[in-house]
Amino acid sequence: MTSYDKYQIAHSKEIISEGAQENHIDIFLVENTNINVGVITGTVLTSTGEPVSNATVKLTTADFKDYTHATTNVVGKFTLTSIPIGSYLISATKEDYTLSNPISITVRKNKKTDIDIIIDFDPDSNKNIIFGIIKSDIAPIESAFVQLYKVEGTEEIYMGMSVTNESGQYLFINLDDGSYLTKVTKIGYFDTHSLPTAIAGKEYVPIDLLLIPDPANNGVIFGTISDSDTKEPINNAVVALYSIEDSIETLIHITKTNLDGKYLFGNIPSGKYRIKSTVQAYED
Structure with missing residues (x-):
């Protein structure tokens, strides 16, 4: 069985009591309207179990609208209070660390929900x-x-x-x-x-x-080299530019595609051209 504050905590003014004096103190309690809420607590850790301090924990609604955030303490702990009951997504990050994938979490009335969030050092940081x-x-x-x-x-x-x-x-x-x-x-x-x-x-x-x-x-010739079956772009493909004059092809430039399979030849004078491409493989 769990308990919650039906009324907000209230207090009296300072009381000075002397001798056998009787003090009549009335207090009026205001109903607590925040009873349909819960608490989220947790720890931000690396994949090896090390706590991550000063990480930002972000809570969004289930449709990715920002709701609130918190910062972890020296032992990676965080607390989000007075969260209305419902479904949320929670994630964490820190400078030089990767952003965690959003985790689905449900907040229940007057309950504490605990969760661990895993983030790791970004090798490209x-x-x-x-x-x-x-x-x-x-x-x-x-x-x-x-x-x-x-x-x-x-x-x-x-x-x-x-x-x-x-x-x-x-x-x-x-x-x-x-x-x-x-x-x-x-x-x-x-x-x-x-x-x-x-x-x-x-x-x-x-x-x-x-x-x-x-x-x-002058013009530019550019494009993408892709696999004819998978349609995936091909990295590091050799791309050759030929000029065509009187049906004779002359090789004038060679380049290679980038990670997205793209190539570019710039400063191309007016004329006729042809692009040829291949990928060379090597075996021992």
């Missing part, structure tokens, strides 16, 4: 970010292709591609320590690139670039 804005004079350029390369000695290793938004912004995340440069292509502009920039130790580094209009207005 100490990685770096490169971001920036691509502009022409002072106006941002939308839909510019920004390619990222890692510089190792004299070699430039293709790492990925981003397309700028309406504000000219691009972003590359989860980058290992090292030296990087960006190359930018946009129809109607001259190609440009940044100088190599060294990043390390969870740095967020801006690289803004200015594009100059190209009166020749």
